[in-house]
Amino acid sequence: MEELFYKSTRDNSIKVKASQAILKGLSDDGGLFIPERIPVLEKSLKEIAGMTYQETAYEVMSRFFTDFTEEELKNCISRAYDSKFDTDVIAPLVEADGAYYLELFHGQTIAFKDMALSILPHLMITSAKKNNIKNDIVILTATSGDTGKAALAGFADVEGTKIIVFYPKNGVSAIQEKQMVTQKGKNTFVVGIHGNFDDAQTGVKKIFADKEFAAQLDAHGYQFSSANSINIGRLVPQVVYYVYAYATLLREGKVADGESINVVVPTGNFGNILAAYFAKHMGVPIDKLICASNDNKVLFDFFENGVYDRNREFYLTTSPSMDILISSNLERLIYLICGEDSEKNKTFMEQLSKEGIYTISDDMKAQLKDFAGGFATEEETAQRIRDLYEKTGYVLDTHTAVASAVYEKYKENTKDTKKTVIASTASPFKFAKSVMQAIDGKEEQESDFELIERLSKTANVTIPNAIEEIRTAPVLHDHICEKEGMKDIIKEFLGI
Numbered sequence: 056m057e058e059l060f061y062k063s064t065r066d067n068s069i070k071v072k073a074s075q076a077i078l079k080g081l082s083d084d085g086g087l088f089i090p091e092r093i094p095v096l097e098k099s100l101k102e103i104a105g106m107t108y109q110e111t112a113y114e115v116m117s118r119f120f121t122d123f124t125e126e127e128l129k130n131c132i133s134r135a136y137d138s139k140f141d142t143d144v145i146a147p148l149v150e151a152d153g154a155y156y157l158e159l160f161h162g163q164t165i166a167f168k169d170m171a172l173s174i175l176p177h178l179m180i181t182s183a184k185k186n187n188i189k190n191d192i193v194i195l196t197a198t199s200g201d202t203g204k205a206a207l208a209g210f211a212d213v214e215g216t217k218i219i220v221f222y223p224k225n226g227v228s229a230i231q232e233k234q235m236v237t238q239k240g241k242n243t244f245v246v247g248i249h250g251n252f253d254d255a256q257t258g259v260k261k262i263f264a265d266k267e268f269a270a271q272l273d274a275h276g277y278q279f280s281s282a283n284s285i286n287i288g289r290l291v292p293q294v295v296y297y298v299y300a301y302a303t304l305l306r307e308g309k310v311a312d313g314e315s316i317n318v319v320v321p322t323g324n325f326g327n328i329l330a331a332y333f334a335k336h337m338g339v340p341i342d343k344l345i346c347a348s349n350d351n352k353v354l355f356d357f358f359e360n361g362v363y364d365r366n367r368e369f370y371l372t373t374s375p376s377m378d379i380l381i382s383s384n385l386e387r388l389i390y391l392i393c394g395e396d397s398e399k400n401k402t403f404m405e406q407l408s409k410e411g412i413y414t415i416s417d418d419m420k421a422q423l424k425d426f427a428g429g430f431a432t433e434e435e436t437a438q439r440i441r442d443l444y445e446k447t448g449y450v451l452d453t454h455t456a457v458a459s460a461v462y463e464k465y466k467e468n469t470k471d472t473k474k475t476v477i478a479s480t481a482s483p484f485k486f487a488k489s490v491m492q493a494i495d496g497k498e499e500q501e502s503d504f505e506l507i508e509r510l511s512k513t514a515n516v517t518i519p520n521a522i523e524e525i526r527t528a529p530v531l532h533d534h535i536c537e538k539e540g541m542k543d544i545i546k547e548f549l550g551i
């Protein structure tokens with residue numbers, strides 16, 4: 056198979072292998088790694104319809120990670136997608152009220168980030184071996200809630216790695232926080248920072264770009280890598296489930312071969328929807344990619360008028376994993392639509408970092424017609440949870456509800472009747488309080504765990520293991536720092 060190399064979105068002269076891109080996470084110039092072309096599927100979707108999730112994963116990932124041997128990649132896949140998931144199909148497709156919900160929350164931490172973070176540690180260790188790396192890999196991650204726990208669960212006690220997670224102290228749900236601070240594993244460190252997610256992410260990015268610090272680490276036998284959704288090792292495993300979703304529709308006779316569908320994705324960092332865009336370019340007949348935002352609707356405004364403007368009020372919503380004003384993965388799309396011109400892309404990203412705003416050209420905007428932007432307010436999101444529950448008994452989490460509400464508005468505005476897959480990104484149990492408030496239409500006085508019990512009865516779904524586990528687990532991490540103090544606390548953890 057022809058080898059696929061990766062370039063940096065900020066420097067076209069960079070050319071690395073997949074394993075090197077996975078190890079580095081971010082390019083030295085601050086850019087994101089991107090394949091020099093999006094590969095197409097080798098087998099037909101009809102053939103793929105006869106495959107398991109794991110086999111589908113191999114079909115997709117082998118096209119991107121061309122420097123992995125078949126044995127290496129199959130080994131990573133079988134270690135990732137095993138009994139950690141509570142269903143053999145890994146990503147079930149559930150029909151409710153005329154849409155297909157692609158449930159991506161059946162892994163260890165009951166949110167979609169498990170889909171990629173179950174495999175990333177294995178991809179990374181394999182990459183280190185292939186590249187003769189002797190240092191321990193230190194995973195440094197900023198999280199808006201779900202990435203943190205999913206990364207911790209993925210990397211805990213993985214030989215040759217350490218993981219440090221920063222989360223906004225008051226910007227994640229109580230359950231999300233409990234999940235993180237009870238994490239076991241002697242290679243795991245969790246820190247709450249005084250600031251929002253963007254502060255945490257900006258801090259992490261600065262540390263990654265600090266060459267002096269990297270040299271200091273190297274002298275102590277460590278090197279950083281990223282488990283954030285900017286890592287290509289996160290993005291590619293997410294392409295798999297869109298291929299699998301279409302294959303499932305085909306297998307079940309819900310679409311005819313070649314019939315195009317729409318996809319709706321509740322969006323924060325733009326990783327998940329970018330994976331859907333990649334799936335489209337691999338050959339999955341996806342028509343519209345509907346990008347759903349909550350009140351932090353910076354992406355909706357961008358798709359409307361071609362202006363990306365982060366200078367606005369930041370809202371804490373009931374869908375905290377989407378409370379993001381700088382969608383890191385959008386940089387890859389900007390790079391692609393500006394003619395893969397890394398200098399041009401770099402200029403936009405510098406404007407974003409200096410002034411918080413950039414405006415794309417009309418030519419670039421014309422290439423965004425695959426996308427439709429939408430947003431749902433807090434009220435619309437809660438209403439959608441209640442409506443769908445009353446109509447069908449199916450209970451959505453708050454993030455998926457944003458997507459579902461956006462889809463209802465999209466249908467009404469466009470009269471588009473194509474079959475539609477909605478990415479269902481978290482279990483409602485992870486956001487039990489907001490979900491029960493939406494269903495009952497009032498403030499809840501009960502504790503989180505009382506609400507979880509009640510949600511289990513309401514939705515007629517047993518409480519997932521991930522929730523049962525943290526009920527009684529002791530708090531193992533209680534570090535707090537200011538956003539200026541991130542580097543010092545890392546040094547403290549690593550003993551340097």
Ligand SMILES: *Cc1c(COP(=O)(O)O)cnc(C)c1O
Nearest residue numbers: 201323324325326327376454480
């Ligand atoms: C991370 C997350 C999102 C946003 O996904 P992006 O890839 O960052 O756009 C949506 N919903 C949930 C539950 C998440 O954890």
